[in-house]
Amino acid sequence: MDGFKKRLRDSVQLRLSVTLSLAILIVAVVAGIFAFVSAFDEAHEMQDDTLRQVAVLFDRQQMSLHYPAAQEVDGDKEESRVIVQYLVDGSKAIGNDDALMPLPIPTILADGLSTLNVAGEDFRVLVRTTARGERIVVAQETGARNKEARESAWRSLLPFLILFPVLLLVVGDLVRKLFRPIAALSSDIDQRDEQALHPVDERNLPTEIRPFVVAINRLLARVALSMENQRRFVADAAHELRSPMTALSIQAERLAATEMPEPARQRLLPLSRGIERSRNLIDQLLTLAAAQSSSDRPHTAVSVHGVYRRVLEDLLPLAERKNIDIGVESIEDVHVLINEIDLLIVVKNLVDNAIRYTPRGGWIDLAVELVQETAILQIKDSGPGITVEQHVRVFDPFYRSLGTDEAGSGLGLSIVKAIADRTGIRVQLSFSNETKKSGLCVSVWLRQASVSAPARR
Ligand SMILES: Nc1ncnc2c1ncn2[C@@H]1O[C@H](COP(=O)(O)OP(=O)(O)OP(=O)(O)O)[C@@H](O)[C@H]1O
Ligand SMILES: [Mg+2]
Incomplete structure (x- = not known):
């Protein structure tokens, strides 16, 4: 976890990806909750409307209720069934079996919608007084209503469930593409050897990092200049040392050619070798300075x-x-x-x-x-x-x-x-x-x- 926190602190790319993903997740969750609740409420609204429509239809058509003997009717699902009955007379109700005999709904109920617990079951109940002065009840089990409302609410979440991973992929890809020029730039600089101090190509870089690259280029130019000055100093020093060394070497040769006692000759030998080594060192230094100099030579x-x-x-x-x-x-x-x-x-x-x-x-x-x-x-x-x-x-x-x-x-x-x-x-x-x-x-x-x-x- 600590490692992840450190990477998050150090990497702008990771921070951007994580922040955007979290923002998308929060928006998706809030929008999802909102969509779920609205779809759920709307489904209930529509179910209430259905109850109202049934009541109005009953009233307008001046229907009267009969209770036929129990028989199967196609498409009749017990749990989502809409029940219509008179409020005054508990013995007259729509239903085709004992279980659907008139619900024991309290007759003191005022007109309008309410949710009641009747015989251990929750019901959404609409009471209406018809034009003929009868009081009718249109009721439906809340369990079935809620189930339908929940299903419709879940369906409203589907676009978010599809959109969320798609947006994550788009953000991840976008962030990676945004940082690709930086990755390419660092690998280009990494592959250079220490002599390659030419400026970095800044043309295809995003404007945000161009000032940084311009500053790096200025630094590279200063480093190249300082290295060139150092090389020139070594070359000049070697060059200046060359003439006195040659003169010393000639003097040593001349001295060796003269008459001298044996002990003196014995001491002259290491002296001449030392002079020769120094001459060789100066020659090599001059060659190295020339080899390192960036001036172009014809190929x-x-x-x-x-x-x-x-x-x-x-x-x-x-x-x-x-x-x-x-x-x-x-x-x-x-x-x-x-x-x-x-x-x-x-x-x-x-x-x-x-x-x-x-x-x-x-x-x-x-x-x-x-x-x-x-x-x-x-x-x-x-x-x-x-x-x-x-x-x-x-x-x-x-x-x-x-x-x-x-x-x-x-x-x-x-x-x-x-x-x-x-x-x-x-x-x-x-x-x-x-x-x-x-x-x-x-x-x-x-x-x-x-x-x-x-x-x-
Ligand atoms: N052919 C070789 N066989 C074995 N060792 C070698 C050989 N060439 C180079 N070396 C080793 O590499 C070291 C560096 O070689 P380099 O040529 O850079 O310097 P140098 O020969 O000591 O001095 P300079 O060439 O400047 O007079 C040498 O000191 C030697 O130990
Ligand atoms: Mg050598």
């Missing part, structure tokens, strides 16, 4: 094998140093629709990781295959792989798995994710050897560039 048909070749030219010395067997496995090349620099950065970071985290003497395979109109790029290695629990975390900036001796800034996969989010490509991690749960396999889904596809900006 063209890019050869996947061409990109593999360029990346291998850069990174082959690294692989050879670790005696790693690296090569392109697929024979058929595929052209994909993307910005070439973006694809180069993605593949370079993935191959760089594969070389770095694969132990000496291992292997790395690059491949591409076409499934319908989608190109699937795969970079597989024979290294330790990444556990399923870490699959999401490794894409976070500066996240590095524990237990790796390799130097790195922890930004490579964040750069891949930033490009994937911006361009709509899909990246998925798995094991290259599923049974042994070892080796990383990175799959990248890309749209194939059709031969006639124009370049997109």
